[in-house]
Amino acid sequence: MKQLLLINDNNVNKISYFHVMLLMASMPFDRFYSHIILISLILHTLINLKKEKLKSIVNTRVLILQAAFFVSVIATLYTSYRSEGFGELGLRIPILLFPLVFLINNLDLKKYRSNLLLAFSLVCTATIIYLYADALIVIRHYHLSLKTLFSHAFTNHNFSMPIDMHATFFSLQLVIALSYFVTLLFKPLKSKTKKFYGACICVLLCGLIQLSSKSILVVLFFLVNFVLPYCLLQGKNRVRFMLAGLLLSALAFVVVLSVSSFKERYLTSLKDDLSAAKPGESTDPRLARWLIVSDLIKQKPLAGHGSGSEIPLLHDRFYDAKMYSSFLAGLNSHNQYLSFVVKSGIWGLLIYLLTLGYGIKAALKKKDLIFICFMMLIVIVSLSENVLDADKGVMFYSMFFSFLLFTSSESSSKPFASNKDTEYLSKMATNGLVVTSY
Numbered sequence: 001m002k003q004l005l006l007i008n009d010n011n012v013n014k015i016s017y018f019h020v021m022l023l024m025a026s027m028p029f030d031r032f033y034s035h036i037i038l039i040s041l042i043l044h045t046l047i048n049l050k051k052e053k054l055k056s057i058v059n060t061r062v063l064i065l066q067a068a069f070f071v072s073v074i075a076t077l078y079t080s081y082r083s084e085g086f087g088e089l090g091l092r093i094p095i096l097l098f099p100l101v102f103l104i105n106n107l108d109l110k111k112y113r114s115n116l117l118l119a120f121s122l123v124c125t126a127t128i129i130y131l132y133a134d135a136l137i138v139i140r141h142y143h144l145s146l147k148t149l150f151s152h153a154f155t156n157h158n159f160s161m162p163i164d165m166h167a168t169f170f171s172l173q174l175v176i177a178l179s180y181f182v183t184l185l186f187k188p189l190k191s192k193t194k195k196f197y198g199a200c201i202c203v204l205l206c207g208l209i210q211l212s213s214k215s216i217l218v219v220l221f222f223l224v225n226f227v228l229p230y231c232l233l234q235g236k237n238r239v240r241f242m243l244a245g246l247l248l249s250a251l252a253f254v255v256v257l258s259v260s261s262f263k264e265r266y267l268t269s270l271k272d273d274l275s276a277a278k279p280g281e282s283t284d285p286r287l288a289r290w291l292i293v294s295d296l297i298k299q300k301p302l303a304g305h306g307s308g309s310e311i312p313l314l315h316d317r318f319y320d321a322k323m324y325s326s327f328l329a330g331l332n333s334h335n336q337y338l339s340f341v342v343k344s345g346i347w348g349l350l351i352y353l354l355t356l357g358y359g360i361k362a363a364l365k366k367k368d369l370i371f372i373c374f375m376m377l378i379v380i381v382s383l384s385e386n387v388l389d390a391d392k393g394v395m396f397y398s399m400f401f402s403f404l405l406f407t408s409s410e411s412s413s414k415p416f417a418s419n420k421d422t423e424y425l426s427k428m429a430t431n432g433l434v435v436t437s438y
Contacts, residue, residue, distance in 0.1 A: 016107035024120040069095040075344040079306020121177035128207035304345035336382035
């Protein structure tokens with residue numbers, strides 16, 4: 001662990017290194033910390049800026065990474081909701097800044113990629129341990145049964161409440177940490193070190209179960225059964241692992257659904273979300289909200305209603321449709337793709353899709369497990385959440401998209417064909433680590 005704190009570099013780069021590390025470490029916590037650290041990093045970068053670095057910001061990659069921000073800028077020009085539109089622009093400023101800061105900073109991010117991801121992953125693991133400890137303290141204080149830990153009182157948003165994080169947005173971070181720890185198991189490390197990382201994987205998987213995000217469940221399924229063998233295994237080992245993974249996934253699905261609270265969260269809740277609205281329901285299904293959104297889209301499908309228009313327009317329509325739960329909560333579309341069409345029309349959605357397509361192509365070209373995992377998270381979670389309309393979503397998207405694109409390399413994810421590594425992963429799966437991912 002010493003390599004995380006003792007790096008061989010000049011003082012300016014050391015300061016940049018710890019800025020980026022602290023920025024990643026602050027992700028699971030209040031946005032105040034990440035914003036302050038980002039501002040400090042920007043100031044440090046500008047103070048030590050070298051003129052030749054400015055040439056690097058004029059390239060296609062930077063424009064693609066910033067595309068979602070410029071969509072908001074253009075859509076603000078014709079919006080009728082100026083105040084909300086400028087608020088949206090302010091929220092998405094990190095999308096503009098991160099590519100620039102990472103490129104003009106003197107720190108070699110590719111050199112320290114492993115260190116930074118390890119620090120981030122360890123913080124995520126420690127955070128899950130803290131949340132479990134907090135839950136157990138509450139259970140003990142109120143003399144509750146240990147089974148209460150798996151009830152509604154300690155799952156989903158209730159589990160992440162002590163750190164004031166949305167369950168799905170926190171899960172995004174945990175999956176990145178999980179995917180990084182998995183790559184470490186394929187490296188020539190000491191047995192004790194691998195066991196430690198295996199234990200961290202167990203903690204993260206348990207945390208993901210407790211957070212119970214349905215969209216993250218889909219990502220985990222594809223990560224374990226397809227992306228992992230595609231990136232890290234070859235030949236027969238790849239096929240064998242995929243078959244074993246599918247079998248274990250089916251078994252895990254049965255085991256997890258044997259707990260009533262998880263069954264209700266994953267199956268009943270999903271069924272309710274995809275059903276039509278019914279009078280007297282305490283919550284409104286996502287499908288019902290999407291139908292309301294589709295009516296707004298039909299009014300201005302090409303240009304949209306402008307930045308900041310989504311929630312004000314939906315607010316009135318939720319009331320008219322007697323969807324009082326959504327009305328009182330001031331909910332958005334809960335679908336990033338629909339949100340883009342509402343605010344910026346089809347052209348805005350196409351730019352977002354092209355941005356995601358570019359990232360997917362780059363990740364697959366390098367066979368970078370973590371980068372592929374990140375793109376899967378954004379693509380799939382965008383179906384159920386407005387990722388770019390929440391501070392933690394914007395920070396996650398802008399920081400990791402830029403970081404992974406700029407540091408991705410073929411050498412970081414070459415497939416390993418070692419029988420020893422394959423046997424270790426097989427033992428790990430047999431012991432139930434993969435099983436608990438669902």
